Amino acid sequence: MEAIDAILSRRSIRKFENKSISKEIIEKIILSGMSAPSSKNRQPWSFIVFQGDEKKEMIEIFRKGAIEEFNNPKLLPNSGKFESGTRYTIDIMCQASTVIFVYNPFGKSPIENLSLEERFYDMANLQCVGACIENMSISATALGIGSLWICDIYFAYNELANWLNIDGQLIACMAFGYPAENPKQRPRKKIENIVEWRI
Ligand SMILES: Cc1cc2nc3c(=O)[nH]c(=O)nc-3n(C[C@H](O)[C@H](O)[C@H](O)COP(=O)(O)O)c2cc1C
Numbered sequence: 015m016e017a018i019d020a021i022l023s024r025r026s027i028r029k030f031e032n033k034s035i036s037k038e039i040i041e042k043i044i045l046s047g048m049s050a051p052s053s054k055n056r057q058p059w060s061f062i063v064f065q066g067d068e069k070k071e072m073i074e075i076f077r078k079g080a081i082e083e084f085n086n087p088k089l090l091p092n093s094g095k096f097e098s099g100t101r102y103t104i105d106i107m108c109q110a111s112t113v114i115f116v117y118n119p120f121g122k123s124p125i126e127n128l129s130l131e132e133r134f135y136d137m138a139n140l141q142c143v144g145a146c147i148e149n150m151s152i153s154a155t156a157l158g159i160g161s162l163w164i165c166d167i168y169f170a171y172n173e174l175a176n177w178l179n180i181d182g183q184l185i186a187c188m189a190f191g192y193p194a195e196n197p198k199q200r201p202r203k204k205i206e207n208i209v210e211w212r213i
Pocket residue numbers: 024025026027103162163164165166167186199200
C-alpha cells in the first residue's frame with residue numbers, strides 16, 4: 015500500500031474481530047512509531063504492550079479509577095459528562111487483541127507546574143510522541159490492522175500511572191485488532207476554511 019493511501023484510508027476502528035495479532039506485527043507497528051522524527055533525536059517514547067490477562071487487569075484498574083473520578087471528580091470537575099464515552103472506550107479496549115500504552119519517560123505528571131523552559135521542552139516532546147503514535151496507526155492500517163487512539167485513560171491518570179509503575183508522563187494508549195467494521199471517513203473541515211495562503 016502506498017503511504018498516502020494508508021494515511022487517507024486510516025480510520026478509528028471501534029469493532030474488532032476476536033483474533034490475536036502476532037508479536038512480529040506488533041513489533042513492526044512499534045518500530046514504525048520509533049521511526050518518527052523527534053526533537054534533538056530525544057525519542058521521548060516508551061511502550062508497554064498488553065494482551066491477555068494482563069490487559070484485563072489493566073482495564074479493571076482503568077475502569078475502577080474512571081468510575082471513581084466520575085462519581086467523585088477530583089481531577090476534572092466536569093468529568094461526569096464523559097462517562098458514557100469512556101465506558102464505550104473501555105468496551106473497545108476489551109475487544110481489542112492488544113493495547114499499547116505510550117508514555118514519555120522525560121515528561122512530568124500533568125498535575126505538576128512547569129517552568130516556561132520545561133513547558134517548551136514538554137511541547138516539543140508531545141509533538142514527537144504524537145508523530146510516533148500516528149506512525150503506528152498508519153503502519154497498522156497498511157498491515158490490515160485497525161487501531162484506536164485513546165486518551166480517555168486520563169480519567170484514571172493517577173491510578174494507571176501508579177499501577178503501570180512508570181516514571182514520566184502517560185500520553186495515550188492505542189487499541190489494536192483486526193477490524194470488524196469499515197467506517198467512512200468522519201467529517202473533515204473544508205480546506206478553504208482552515209488554510210490561509212499568503213503569496
Ligand atoms: C489524541 C486523541 C485521543 C483520542 N481519544 C479517544 C478515546 O479516548 N476514545 C475514542 O473512542 N476515540 C478517541 N480518539 C479518536 C477520535 O475520536 C477520532 O480520531 C476522530 O473522531 C476522527 O475519526 P477518525 O480517526 O476515524 O478519522 C482520539 C483521537 C486522538 C487523536
